[in-house]
Amino acid sequence: MVEQDQVSFQRDDDTTLLVRFSGAWRLRGGFPSASLVDREIQSAAQVRGLAFDTKELISWDSSVLAFLVDLSELCRQRGINMDRAGLPAGVRRLLHLAEAVPEKKGARKEEAEISFLQRVGISAIGAGDSLGEMLKFLGEMSVTFVRLFRMKARFRPVDLFLLIQQCGAQALPIVTLISFLVGVILAFVGAVQLKQFGAQIYVADLVGIAIVHEMGAMMTGIIMAGRTGAAFAAQLGTMKVTQEIDAFTTMGFSPLEFLVLPRVIALVLMMPLLCLYADFVGVLGGATIAMGMLDLSWTTYIRETMHAVGLTDIFGGIFKSAVYGVLVALSGCLRGIQCGNSSSAVGDAATSAVVTGIVAIVAACGIFAVVFYVLGI
Amino acid sequence: MAYGSFVLMRDLNFTINDGDVFIIMGGSGSGKSTLLRHLIGLNEPAQGEIVYRAENFTKADPDKRQEILRRTGVLFQSGALWSSMTLAENIGLALEEYTDLNPEEIREIASLKLALVGLKGFEDYYPSEISGGMSKRAGLARAMALDPEILFFDEPSAGLDPISSRLLDDLILELRDNLGATVVVVTHELASIFTIGNNSVFLDAETRTMTAGGDPKELLAHPPNPMVHRFLTRGEGEQI
Numbered sequence: 001m002v003e004q005d006q007v008s009f010q011r012d013d014d015t016t017l018l019v020r021f022s023g024a025w026r027l028r029g030g031f032p033s034a035s036l037v038d039r040e041i042q043s044a045a046q047v048r049g050l051a052f053d054t055k056e057l058i059s060w061d062s063s064v065l066a067f068l069v070d071l072s073e074l075c076r077q078r079g080i081n082m083d084r085a086g087l088p089a090g091v092r093r094l095l096h097l098a099e100a101v102p103e104k105k106g107a108r109k110e111e112a113e114i115s116f117l118q119r120v121g122i123s124a125i126g127a128g129d130s131l132g133e134m135l136k137f138l139g140e141m142s143v144t145f146v147r148l149f150r151m152k153a154r155f156r157p158v159d160l161f162l163l164i165q166q167c168g169a170q171a172l173p174i175v176t177l178i179s180f181l182v183g184v185i186l187a188f189v190g191a192v193q194l195k196q197f198g199a200q201i202y203v204a205d206l207v208g209i210a211i212v213h214e215m216g217a218m219m220t221g222i223i224m225a226g227r228t229g230a231a232f233a234a235q236l237g238t239m240k241v242t243q244e245i246d247a248f249t250t251m252g253f254s255p256l257e258f259l260v261l262p263r264v265i266a267l268v269l270m271m272p273l274l275c276l277y278a279d280f281v282g283v284l285g286g287a288t289i290a291m292g293m294l295d296l297s298w299t300t301y302i303r304e305t306m307h308a309v310g311l312t313d314i315f316g317g318i319f320k321s322a323v324y325g326v327l328v329a330l331s332g333c334l335r336g337i338q339c340g341n342s343s344s345a346v347g348d349a350a351t352s353a354v355v356t357g358i359v360a361i362v363a364a365c366g367i368f369a370v371v372f373y374v375l376g377i
Numbered sequence: 378m379a380y381g382s383f384v385l386m387r388d389l390n391f392t393i394n395d396g397d398v399f400i401i402m403g404g405s406g407s408g409k410s411t412l413l414r415h416l417i418g419l420n421e422p423a424q425g426e427i428v429y430r431a432e433n434f435t436k437a438d439p440d441k442r443q444e445i446l447r448r449t450g451v452l453f454q455s456g457a458l459w460s461s462m463t464l465a466e467n468i469g470l471a472l473e474e475y476t477d478l479n480p481e482e483i484r485e486i487a488s489l490k491l492a493l494v495g496l497k498g499f500e501d502y503y504p505s506e507i508s509g510g511m512s513k514r515a516g517l518a519r520a521m522a523l524d525p526e527i528l529f530f531d532e533p534s535a536g537l538d539p540i541s542s543r544l545l546d547d548l549i550l551e552l553r554d555n556l557g558a559t560v561v562v563v564t565h566e567l568a569s570i571f572t573i574g575n576n577s578v579f580l581d582a583e584t585r586t587m588t589a590g591g592d593p594k595e596l597l598a599h600p601p602n603p604m605v606h607r608f609l610t611r612g613e614g615e616q617i
Contacts, residue, residue: 154474159461243457247519250417250451251471252443 007032007067009040015048016083017041019071021064022056031063034070041078050075052086065094072099137334141264144256153257163266167228171274174227178219179211179278183285186210191293200294204304207286212309216279217317218365220271221324225357229332232263233353236336237346245337255337264329271325272318279317312377320368324361331356386412388586389425391578393527393561398553398573400593401563403580404608409563410454412580413531416561417451418442429527447475449527450520454535456512458504464491464515465500471522490518494548510541517545521552528552530562534569542566546573567611571597579605 006025010018017040025031041047050071057064068091075082084092114122147153190206236259239245248255283305290296335353339345386408393399401409414420416427418434426435429445437445458467468487472478478486488500494514504512513533520528530549534542546569553560564570570577570593577596579589581604589596589605600606 156470162461239460242455242460243453244459246414246419247451247453247457247459249419250446250449252446253470253474 007036009037010053015046016051017047017049018051018053020053020056021060022058024058025060025063027061027063029063031067034067034074037071038074041080047080049081049083051083054086054088054091057088060088060091064091065098068095069098133338134334137337138330140256141260141330144254144261147257148261153261154253155258155262159258160262160266163262164270166231167224167266168270168273171224171227171270172277174223175220175274175278176281178223179216179282180285182215182219183207183211183282183287184289186215186282187286187289188293191289195294200290200296201300201304203286203290203294204296204301205308207290208283208305208309209313211282211286212279212313212317214317214365216282217275217321217324218361220274220278220321221328221361222358224267224271224274224325225328225331225354225361228267229328229353229357230350232329232332233336233339233349234346236260236333237339237349240337240339241341241343241346260329260333260337263333264326267325267329268322271321271328275318275321276314279314316372316377320365323364323368327360327364328357331360386580386585386587389578389580391587391590393559394576395559396553396557397576398549398560398562400570400574400577401561401580402565402570402577402593402608404565404582407580407582409565409580410531413529413561413563417449417529418446447471447523448525449529450523450525451529452513452516452520452531452533454531455509456504456516458512458515458519460504463501463503464496464507464518467504467515468519468522471519475523486522487518490521491515493521494518495544510537513537513545514548517548521556524556525558527559527561530560530564532563532565534564534566539568542569543572549573565608567609570609579608 006021006023008020008022010020017037019037037050068087072082072095074080084095087095144153186207187203190203191200194200194202194206236245239259245255245259248258286305287298287301290301291298332353335349335356339349389412401412403409411420415422422435426433428434429448432441432445434442434445458464459470462470465484465487468490469483472483472486476483484500488497491497491499494517496511496514496518499507499511499515504515507515513536517533528549533545533549537545549560549562550573552558560573562569562573574593577590577593578587579596580586581588583604589601593609596605597609600609
């Protein structure tokens with residue numbers, strides 16, 4: 001919204017253009033652009049100077065300054081003399097201040113057009129770098145694990161217990177809810193189809209095998225990636241920002257031993273337990289549907305489940321969950337350690353930890369499926 | 378010193394003597410803190426080396442490095458206390474790992490260090506429960522945990538009121554005099570520079586190298602170049 005009467009022009013003689021300010025200039029109201037003056041200058045050929053009249057100017061703020069800075073740039077380009085005598089003293093001082101330090105060469109960021117190929121190249125190099133960092137982290141973690149097995153790794157047991165509590169007992173409610181619902185959903189989908197063949201009893205097989213074999217471990221993994229992986233990344237990221245990680249390093253403590261190792265151990269210990277629990281609750285969810293919708297009895301359902309699910313299935317699932325635990329903990333810690341030095345970087349680290357964790361889980365799940373098939377498990 | 382291909386500072390060459398209060402000074406963005414990070418091994422120099430006593434720190438293997446680092450203490454800009462531990466645990470961690478003291482003795486030493494920095498009775502506070510100035514002093518107590526030979530301070534007076542920063546300066550001098558520690562301080566606080574410093578290096582952001590070194594008071598009396606003079610006099614007497 002530019003009020004039209006903020007600025008008007010008057011030509012004193014042939015060579016000088018008088019710019020007359022009037023009314024109240026407020027940032028909120030917007031301000032006219034310098035091109036207005038430019039047009040005025042170009043309309044007459046021999047404008048050599050600009051002068052200002054501010055008698056009718058009621059009040060002013062940065063909007064006047066911004067307008068004048070633009071004007072002075074314009075005058076410089078066109079080689080026009082700008083007579084500042086007519087401006088209020090405060091405006092003159094501030095304008096002087098704004099121009100006191102010349103623009104640093106090269107300080108302005110170049111907005112060079114990047115071609116598509118360049119962009120692809122830059123991304124590829126970035127991906128390569130991040131892969132390198134990931135490998136370095138994994139290598140260092142392997143060394144740390146070796147130290148752990150040689151009983152040389154140092155961390156505070158208190159930390160480990162706290163972490164076990166955080167990613168064990170405190171995760172139970174959400175694991176309960178999700179696995180129960182997954183059991184219910186599987187049973188429901190199966191029930192509708194199997195009922196058509198009168199094979200309702202096989203709902204128990206379906207739910208049992210699906211949950212114990214895949215879904216129990218996978219769902220706990222994904223829950224932990226969202227819950228604990230993100231928390232790890234945020235914790236370590238914040239510690240990076242506040243230099244706490246540097247403090248560990250300079251005191252001769254390895255952050256990997258002190259911070260990452262207990263987190264990995266805690267998740268590896270807790271994930272199998274959570275997975276077993278999720279298996280149980282998931283089957284319970286399936287049973288609820290079977291009893292409510294299909295009129296199967298509790299004992300029939302359990303017997304059918306026991307018949308369908310073998311011990312190998314259970315141990316397979318538990319083993320997978322332990323691996324998912326390592327993946328979630330490592331991706332959380334990796335993103336936390338890589339975190340940049342700002343609060344927004346901590347948010348990015350948490351997001352990227354969840355993404356990395358889930359991708360790793362799904363990829364591992366695929367690999368397991370093939371390996372288990374080849375091994376005949 | 379360089380970040381990637383961006384060279385921040387080149388041709389730095391200086392010696393810190395035993396018992397010095399050595400000031401790393403320079404304008405904002407000149408790389409003072411980065412130089413400190415190199416000295417304590419958090420960044421690697423792009424070229425050249427850092428030598429502690431007769432030991433080459435840059436080329437040392439990890440174990441040797443850790444051993445050298447154990448003889449130093451660092452106070453980070455914001456204190457960088459470990460937020461999941463109480464103050465006593467923060468100080469005690471190094472003692473726990475590197476000495477054979479039993480828990481009671483560790484606790485006693487932690488109390489002593491806290492008392493030295495004026496935080497007696499705060500042993501069981503968490504870093505989030507104390508003020509910024511207190512975190513800094515607690516960070517100092519932690520840096521002193523192992524009675525280091527060299528203490529590094531990153532902008533000790535940043536974010537402190539004038540009185541607290543003056544007290545911290547006094548404390549630094551006390552530590553130097555009574556513990557025989559060598560002190561390296563990164564700062565641009567003129568008051569501190571003249572009160573505590575007896576040796577220094579001046580980093581110039583424009584020429585990307587050190588342009589002066591030596592006793593700050595000497596530098597003020599006989600400035601070797603105009604930049605140093607401007608810096609040490611706050612550019613007073615100049616027209617903006």
